Amino acid sequence: MVSQLTPGERIAALITLILLAVIGLFMAAAGRADPLGAHGFVVLLSSTGLIFLLLSKSNGTPPDPARLLQYYDDPTKLGIILSMIWAVFGLFIGVWVASLLAWPDLTFDAAWASFGRLRPVHTTSVIFGFGGNALIATSLHVLQRTSRARLPEQFSPWFVLLGYNLFCILAVSGYFLGVTQSKEYAEAEWYADIWLVIVWVVYFGIYIRTLARRQEPHIYVANWYYMAFILVVAMLHIVNNLAIPVSMGHAKSYSAFSGVQDAMTQWWYGHNAVAFFLTAGFLGMMYYYLPKRAERPIFSYRLSIISFWGITFMYMWAGSHHLHYTALPHWVQTLGMSFSIVLLVPSWASAGNALATLNGAWHRVRDDATLRFMMVAAVFYGLTTFEGSFMAIRPVNSLSHYTDWTIGHVHAGALGWVAMITFGTFYCLVPWMWKQERIYSPKLVEWHFWLALSGTIVYVFAMWNSGIIQGLMWRTYNESGTLTYSFLESLVAMEPYYIARAFGGFLFLAGAVVGSYNIWMTIRMARGVPATPMDDLPVSRLAPEAGE
Amino acid sequence: MALEERDPVTGRMTTGHEWNGIKELDTPVPKVVIFFLSLASLIAVIYWVLLPAWPLGTTYTKGILGVDQRATVKQRLEDAQAERSAWMQQIEQGDAESIRADPNLMRIVRESGRTLFGDNCAVCHGIEGTGGKGYPSLTDEAWLWGGDAESIAETLRVGINAAHDETRASQMLAFGKDELLTRSEIGDLVSYVRSLGKPGVDDRSSAEEIARGEEAFIENCASCHGDSAEGDIEQGAPNLTDNEWIYGGDRRTLHTTIYSGRQGQMPSWQGRLSDAERQILTLYILSLQEK
Numbered sequence: 001m002v003s004q005l006t007p008g009e010r011i012a013a014l015i016t017l018i019l020l021a022v023i024g025l026f027m028a029a030a031g032r033a034d035p036l037g038a039h040g041f042v043v044l045l046s047s048t049g050l051i052f053l054l055l056s057k058s059n060g061t062p063p064d065p066a067r068l069l070q071y072y073d074d075p076t077k078l079g080i081i082l083s084m085i086w087a088v089f090g091l092f093i094g095v096w097v098a099s100l101l102a103w104p105d106l107t108f109d110a111a112w113a114s115f116g117r118l119r120p121v122h123t124t125s126v127i128f129g130f131g132g133n134a135l136i137a138t139s140l141h142v143l144q145r146t147s148r149a150r151l152p153e154q155f156s157p158w159f160v161l162l163g164y165n166l167f168c169i170l171a172v173s174g175y176f177l178g179v180t181q182s183k184e185y186a187e188a189e190w191y192a193d194i195w196l197v198i199v200w201v202v203y204f205g206i207y208i209r210t211l212a213r214r215q216e217p218h219i220y221v222a223n224w225y226y227m228a229f230i231l232v233v234a235m236l237h238i239v240n241n242l243a244i245p246v247s248m249g250h251a252k253s254y255s256a257f258s259g260v261q262d263a264m265t266q267w268w269y270g271h272n273a274v275a276f277f278l279t280a281g282f283l284g285m286m287y288y289y290l291p292k293r294a295e296r297p298i299f300s301y302r303l304s305i306i307s308f309w310g311i312t313f314m315y316m317w318a319g320s321h322h323l324h325y326t327a328l329p330h331w332v333q334t335l336g337m338s339f340s341i342v343l344l345v346p347s348w349a350s351a352g353n354a355l356a357t358l359n360g361a362w363h364r365v366r367d368d369a370t371l372r373f374m375m376v377a378a379v380f381y382g383l384t385t386f387e388g389s390f391m392a393i394r395p396v397n398s399l400s401h402y403t404d405w406t407i408g409h410v411h412a413g414a415l416g417w418v419a420m421i422t423f424g425t426f427y428c429l430v431p432w433m434w435k436q437e438r439i440y441s442p443k444l445v446e447w448h449f450w451l452a453l454s455g456t457i458v459y460v461f462a463m464w465n466s467g468i469i470q471g472l473m474w475r476t477y478n479e480s481g482t483l484t485y486s487f488l489e490s491l492v493a494m495e496p497y498y499i500a501r502a503f504g505g506f507l508f509l510a511g512a513v514v515g516s517y518n519i520w521m522t523i524r525m526a527r528g529v530p531a532t533p534m535d536d537l538p539v540s541r542l543a544p545e546a547g548e
Numbered sequence: 549m550a551l552e553e554r555d556p557v558t559g560r561m562t563t564g565h566e567w568n569g570i571k572e573l574d575t576p577v578p579k580v581v582i583f584f585l586s587l588a589s590l591i592a593v594i595y596w597v598l599l600p601a602w603p604l605g606t607t608y609t610k611g612i613l614g615v616d617q618r619a620t621v622k623q624r625l626e627d628a629q630a631e632r633s634a635w636m637q638q639i640e641q642g643d644a645e646s647i648r649a650d651p652n653l654m655r656i657v658r659e660s661g662r663t664l665f666g667d668n669c670a671v672c673h674g675i676e677g678t679g680g681k682g683y684p685s686l687t688d689e690a691w692l693w694g695g696d697a698e699s700i701a702e703t704l705r706v707g708i709n710a711a712h713d714e715t716r717a718s719q720m721l722a723f724g725k726d727e728l729l730t731r732s733e734i735g736d737l738v739s740y741v742r743s744l745g746k747p748g749v750d751d752r753s754s755a756e757e758i759a760r761g762e763e764a765f766i767e768n769c770a771s772c773h774g775d776s777a778e779g780d781i782e783q784g785a786p787n788l789t790d791n792e793w794i795y796g797g798d799r800r801t802l803h804t805t806i807y808s809g810r811q812g813q814m815p816s817w818q819g820r821l822s823d824a825e826r827q828i829l830t831l832y833i834l835s836l837q838e839k
Contacts, residue, residue: 146567220567291570297555300575301563310585330617331600331608338592338601345585352581360557480656481632486666488675537568 001074001158002057004067009155010058016159017054020047027191030249035177036191039170039251046166063154069539071144075157077433079137080426082165084516086129087419091509093122098502102495112176120175120187126414127185127277129168134422135281136161136203139226141429142288143207146223147214150539156202163199167192179251183266185273186240190253193241200234221304225284228312232276240269260327267322275315278413279381282421283311283350289425290374291357294364299356303349310346314339321392324401333394340392347385354378369442369449373424376453380416384409399475404494405467408460415456415508423448423515430519440521448515455507458500466497639831640824644697647831654835661832664825668817677836682795682812687836690792692718694781695837701830707816708784715816718784723768724807736761737769738802744777744789751799 005013021044028040097118100106107113140157144150151157171188174180180187188196207227211219242256257265291298298304320328320336355378358365365375387409391400400406427439439445473490477483552564552574560573596602599611610616635656639647647653666675672683679685684692693703693716706712709719723729729737739753740761766775772785779787786794795801795810817826 146570148568216565216567218565218567220565220570221572288570292568296557297562297571297573299573300577301565301572302575302577303581304572306577306581306585325617325621329600329608330615331603333617334595334599334601334611338595342585342588342592345581345588348584349577349581352578356575360555478659480635480659481628482660483663484659486663486670486675488666488670 001078002054003059004063004072004074005154007060007062009153010054012155013054013158014051017047017051021051031251032249034250034252035174035179036249036251038177039174039179039191042170042173043166046169050162068150070150071141071536071539072151072154072157073141073144073433075161076137076141076429079133079140079161080430080433080519082161083130083133083137083422084426084512084519086125086133086168087512088509088516090122090125090130091505091512093118093125095502095505095509097122098498098505102498102502111178117175117178120180121172123185124168124171124175124187126419127273128171129165131278131281131418131422132164132168133161134425135226135229135277135285136164138285138288138425138429139229139281140206141433142220142222142226142284143210144539145536146216146220146288147210148216148537148539149210149213151206152209152213156206160199160203160206163195163202167196167199170195174251181241181243181253181255183240183255183269185270186237186266189251190241190243190245191251193237193243197234197238200230200237204230204234220288221298221301221308222284222287224308225280225287228308229276229281229284232272232280232312236269236272236276240265260323263323263326264320264328264332268316268319271319271322272315274413275311275318278418279315280311282418285425286354286374286378286421289421289428290354290371290378293368293371293374293424293428294358294361296357296359296361299353299359303353307346307350307353311343311350314343314346318343318392321397324394324397337392337394340389344385344389347389348382351378351382351385354381369445370424370427370439373420373427373449373452376449377417377420377424380412380420380456384413384417387412399471400467403467403470403474404463404497405471408463408467411463412456412460415452415459419508419512420452420456423452423512426515426519430522434523436522436525440518440525444514444518448511448518451507451511451514455504455509455511458504458507460504462497462500462504466494466501469493469497636824639827644701644827644831644834647827648834654831657828657831658835661828661835664821664829665832668821669829672814677833679794684794684812685792686833688792690787690790691781692779692784692786695834697830697834699781700833701826703814704821704826704829705816705818708814709811710814710816712816712818716784718811720772720785720805720810722807722809725809729764729768729806733760733764734803734806737764737806738799740765741777741788741802742797742799745791745797749797 002010024040024043024045024047026040028037028044031037031040096106097115100115100118107115111117140151167188170192174189174192175187179189181189186193204227207223207230211223243253244256245253255262287298287304317339318336320332321340322336324333324337355375358371358375361371365371390396391405391409400409427445430436431438470490470493473485473493474483474487476485552561553571554561555573558573558575560575562571563574565572596609597611598613599615600608601611602609635653638650638653639657642653647657665673665677669677673679673686674683677686679687684690689695691699693699693708703716706714706716708716710716721728724731724734736757738761739751739757742749742751743753743758743761765773765777769777772780772783773788774780774785777788778790779785786792791797793801794812795805817829821829
């Protein structure tokens with residue numbers, strides 16, 4: 001890691017880390033009577049730890065200039081490992097939270113283990129920890145290969161990867177301490193949010209600078225999606241997190257928005273986080289690794305174009321479908337609903353483009369669990385987007401809203417689409433990155449595949465049943481015109497489904513543990529024949545910015 | 549880079565682009581995609597024509613159906629109100645006895661009372677009203693503040709030790725903690741109270757102990773619980789002779805009760821539930837007795 005940095009980059013890294021340590025110290029001092037102080041120590045300790053690492057590994061010798069003839073994959077490797085660690089942690093917390101609903105005593109009377117704190121720990125760990133690290137790792141890999149250019153320098157990718165994980169740690173540890181701004185999927189407080197903006201701008205910079213030096217005449221579809229992901233997430237994050245801190249010594253802040261404007265901003269953010277983080281980013285992943293693994297050309301370039309622009313344009317309008325039948329004006333709801341319906345077409349076009357790409361490679365899908373992961377991901381993507389558009393229709397929403405159906409829908413997407421495409425990608429990428437001939441055990445990949453698939457199906461079916469029963473019980477009237485069921489009775493009816501859901505989640509977690517073991521053993525496997533790494537086309541010119 | 553070539557599987561030409569081995573076919577957009585895109589867009593336009601949809605500065609397009617969710621919900625609430633008003637009025641204005649004599653009204657009371665009870669009372673008193681530790685059962689004969697319709701209605705209205713101005717108020721002193729009684733006196737009292745049940749519990753306490761307990765009882769407890777320990781519904785003091793216990797009748801719990809005192813709470817429901825809803829709950833609670 002350090003040996004690949006040029007002397008100039010080592011100094012830049014040192015200055016950055018010292019600056020960060022000073023900020024950490026300031027936070028610890030100013031926030032000594034507040035959870036902010038604890039986070040100051042987290043920042044201080046992680047930056048001094050890295051300073052120590054940097055100084056102990058810097059031996060004054062500049063890196064081998066021959067490195068510029070190769071792609072820079074070290075950040076991708078660490079990103080994959082971090083992503084899997086977050087996956088196991090986040091899924092474990094997910095199983096715990098799911099079990100809490102069936103067995104509420106599992107909080108052990110501890111505030112940090114209450115449902116309201118564990119839930120954002122789960123969502124942030126899986127979405128940002130697992131998903132985000134996977135996106136950063138794969139995007140840097142795809143960017144270089146499809147541009148035939150090495151990353152512009154060695155410092156900023158590390159800044160992005162490590163800085164991003166610092167954000168995740170601040171967010172998750174904050175929830176345990178009770179720090180939250182109570183915005184779903186944007187719970188992290190102001191100082192962590194500001195830090196993420198800095199990290200994100202550098203991330204976008206890497207993308208632009210590498211693309212500017214690309215040796216291919218066209219920019220590949222995967223990069224359109226990755227760029228849309230980076231750009232739009234920055235915009236969403238900044239606007240939704242506009243807030244005024246109580247003081248520089250407090251973690252607490254107040255949103256710039258209030259009332260229905262706050263709700264609309266939050267769901268404009270929330271839905272587009274699904275669109276541009278969990279959809280666009282992972283479509284980028286799919287567009288590179290699926291054709292690569294299937295060894296087939298993309299089914300239709302034209303379909304890629306209309307899907308991309310359809311998705312980017314239409315999603316922006318759809319957020320208000322989260323606020324049907326609320327104080328939000330009716331016209332905003334109609335717009336959100338109508339664009340959600342149109343959105344189905346480009347979504348299915350993307351899923352169809354992926355599945356049609358497999359024409360001529362279906363025998364591989366049958367034999368190769370890695371490619372099957374990607375195929376099933378595309379199928380779940382199609383199912384989930386259909387369900388999403390359906391649930392966005394107001395009368396349907398009047399049944400589904402506030403019920404477990406929504407939870408089922410989200411997990412069909414998160415487990416079936418996002419996690420499956422990521423696992424498929426990792427099984428592809430890990431042998432390439434560590435220059436192994438193959439994954440340690442294809443048999444364990446099969447195990448992981450079936451655990452993940454059955455876990456997802458158990459989960460989603462449990463929540464469909466539970467959600468629809470809930471929705472119906474809440475709206476059933478008796479002959480005299482009053483509600484038939486009390487809320488308690490609907491909870492009693494949920495219990496078997498909550499147990500089934502926790503079991504489905506457990507299967508999925510077990511799959512991720514098997515996968516982590518398999519990836520770890522692949523990394524540790526004795527180097528086989530160092531086959532020309534994945535037959536990459538060579539880097540076509542030296543990186544001009546990478547001088548001393 | 550690479551030039552266009554024919555894909556042997558599909559027979560399509562590639563676009564000629566290539567990225568690290570990935571190529572793309574020049575397949576035209578399938579007609580079915582164009583069809584559904586047009587269809588979905590048409591549906592969207594129909595929605596916009598029919599419903600409120602586009603903002604126009606300070607106003608918005610109202611849609612030719614003239615639908616507005618606020619008007620809709622208001623109308624539906626009024627309709628539902630009207631549908632219920634026939635029996636609602638009878639229950640609100642009728643007296644408890646005549647309603648109880650009307651099987652049709654009582655069917656409605658049981659139906660809607662069960663849900664009202666489940667949503668508002670069951671958290672403490674249990675879904676069947678059987679209570680639990682610290683929360684009285686509503687299905688037995690024991691009543692703190694009276695078990696007739698009027699008393700129950702009043703308890704629901706003002707609550708017990710609640711925020712209501714006219715709340716029913718009651719507190720049992722902490723005889724041990726506040727050093728009104730010694731530890732051994734409390735022990736005697738516990739023996740005495742346990743001997744009161746029908747049949748009394750035999751703790752193998754000596755007759756002297758029980759006699760001393762009785763003396764202490766008359767001096768300290770009888771002002772609320774009465775000389776015969778049968779309680780006083782005017783003060784919310786429970787009957788100690790009926791073998792029905794709110795906190796528990798074992799020695800340990802009785803000792804805690806006398807040592808630390810008790811002050812149970814029930815919220816006031818005036819303002820949270822309408823007069824008719826409280827009437828339904830009153831009658832529903834009375835109907836629990838009939839089982």
